[in-house]
Amino acid sequence: GQQVMQIPQYQHVQEGEDFTTYCNSSTTLSNIQWYKQRPGGHPVFLIQLVKSGEVKKQKRLTFQFGEAKKNSSLHITATQTTDVGTYFCAGKSNFGNEKLTFGTGTRLTIIP
């Protein structure tokens, strides 16, 4: 079945440093979503990417969808303590499907 892997599994950064998590799917995706889960919390939707090569920005967050629609990345510039949490990518294999396959997640901790 479809597998979605993320690297790194854990990332510890000094506050103010940048952070990037990479997401790779074993199959081509129709779209990809990104979620953030705070410790002890529930996933919160961040964004969806649909087009090959698409880049979207939300303040300090930059999301990319690969040309082959099999990989994606999330980059955070100048991390803040509020960025702490686990970042998951989640992909759909076909537009008509409802199943979201979540990635393995990258847990970000910030050293103040």
Next chain:
Amino acid sequence: EPEVTQTPSHQVTQMGQEVILRCVPISNHLYFYWYRQILGQKVEFLVSFYNNEISEKSEIFDDQFSVERPDGSNFTLKIRSTKLEDSAMYFCASRRIQQADEQFFGPGTRLTVL
């Protein structure tokens, strides 16, 4: 701001017992989902529900699982005979319309099977 609610927040049960997890999706949403997350692991899709029927389910969602929307507001997940490996956080989520991207997740129910 409207939100998805789930009850109970924590359920402890004995192996072999039936449990029902309850969710109240956001009122004007049409698509409903159940996910589970074993402690420290990724979120796993269980089932999606639309127009009063299952639209898709994963291989995890076997005959021990069922979902129901008994009235206009509740959405339930039943596990008929719980196993130790069913211990996890169960999240309900809802989505407004087909064109909307965002799934809104509830706070989750932590199920512990002893």
